[in-house]
Amino acid sequence: xxxxxxxxxxxxxxxxxxxxxxxxxxxxxxxxxxxxxxxxxxxxxxxxxxxxxxxxxxxxxxxxxxxxxxxxxxxxxxxxxxxxxxxxxxxxxxxxxxxxxxxxxxxxxxxxxxxxxxxxxxxxxxxxxxxxxxxxxxxxxxxxxxxxxxxxxxxxxxxxxxxxxxxxxxxxxxxxxxxxxxxxxxxxxxxxxxxxxxxxxxxxxxxxxxxxxxxxxxxxxxxxxxxxxxxxx
Numbered sequence: 001x002x003x004x005x006x007x008x009x010x011x012x013x014x015x016x017x018x019x020x021x022x023x024x025x026x027x028x029x030x031x032x033x034x035x036x037x038x039x040x041x042x043x044x045x046x047x048x049x050x051x052x053x054x055x056x057x058x059x060x061x062x063x064x065x066x067x068x069x070x071x072x073x074x075x076x077x078x079x080x081x082x083x084x085x086x087x088x089x090x091x092x093x094x095x096x097x098x099x100x101x102x103x104x105x106x107x108x109x110x111x112x113x114x115x116x117x118x119x120x121x122x123x124x125x126x127x128x129x130x131x132x133x134x135x136x137x138x139x140x141x142x143x144x145x146x147x148x149x150x151x152x153x154x155x156x157x158x159x160x161x162x163x164x165x166x167x168x169x170x171x172x173x174x175x176x177x178x179x180x181x182x183x184x185x186x187x188x189x190x191x192x193x194x195x196x197x198x199x200x201x202x203x204x205x206x207x208x209x210x211x212x213x214x215x216x217x218x219x220x221x222x223x224x225x226x227x228x229x230x231x232x233x
Contacts, residue, residue, distance in 0.1 A: 012086065015156065016042070019087040019112065021050040021080060022103055024063070027094040027117075030139045030148075032066055034091060037149035039068050042156070047091075048083050050075055084110035088162070089152055092116040093139035099221070108132075108173035111166045113155065115148055124223045131169040174213055174225070182213035 018038075020031040031047060038045040046068040063071065072083065084090075090107035097120035104125050107114050114132040116122045117139050126132035133151055137144040155162040188194035189209060197210040206219025214225040 013088055013111070014046075014086055015088050015159070016044040016046060017087045018045065018047045018089045018091055018152075019050070019083055019107075020047060020091050021084070021106075022092070023051055026096055027092065027139055028063070030093045030145055031091040032063070032069060033145045034093070034148050034152075035068055036066065037146060038152060041149075041153055043068070045152075046070065048072065048087060050080050050083060081110070084112060087112050088166075089155075090114045091148070092122070093135060093144070093148060095119060095139060099223075102179075105173045105176070105179065108169040109175070111170050113162055113165050114169065115151065121223060125225050129165075131165060131172055133165070178212050182211040185211050186216070 018031070018035060020028055022028075028049065031049070035045060035047040048070045049063075050072045052071075052073045063069075072079070084106065087110070090103070090110075090112040092101070092103055092107070092114060094117050100121050104114065104116075104121070108131070114126060116126060116132065116134055118128075118134040118136055123134060126134055128134040135144060135148045135151065137147070139145070155165075185194070185196060186209070189196050198207045199210050199215055200206075201208040201215070201217035201219060201222055202224060203217065203222040204220040206217050208215040208217040208219075208222070208224070212226075214223060216223055
């Protein structure tokens with residue numbers, strides 16, 4: 001993970017800086033198209049891209065140049081943290097139903113406003129309109145990309161709302177020590193090395209493991225996160 005508990009707020013944050021930090025296959029083309037829409041309204045918007053195909057052991061392939069895009073490729077955690085702390089929005093629009101995405105807590109702890117698709121773990125960890133924004137629909141469709149750009153433009157015109165989203169996300173984000181503790185605890189349970197408390201799942205009333213990061217249902221797979229500040233999602 002990028003951030004430790006108690007990470008200080010970035011001294012300077014660019015209100016027009018967006019970031020995409022993941023493998024290109026998840027949604028880089030959508031992020032680039034959202035930027036193109038934004039730049040037609042305000043050319044100050046720009047997108048910083050980190051990760052690339054080498055992230056999963058592939059060969060790097062340069063994307064077609066696009067004005068306003070800075071491609072950083074695979075970079076160190078220190079450089080990534082600097083990009084995150086300087087960004088205002090993290091674009092995570094995709095259709096891959098990940099059971100867990102480290103990009104969520106890293107963007108939140110950096111104080112970025114997260115815009116994501118409501119797939120996989122995202123609707124479990126992001127409270128739409130409270131600590132992030134969920135954009136429904138197929139992220140490849142023009143109307144969905146336009147909706148994301150319109151939401152960013154609205155937030156630009158309402159900086160108090162934008163700051164409120166970022167502040168709530170930051171307060172509720174779990175630190176990497178907690179995430180690591182949950183990971184090792186879960187493996188301990190699976191390997192029969194330790195036990196974990198169980199509670200009734202709010203979704204199916206099945207048995208949920210209570211781990212360091214929240215409750216994980218063993219029946220339906222629902223995850224109910226435990227925020228860093230103790231608030232419910």
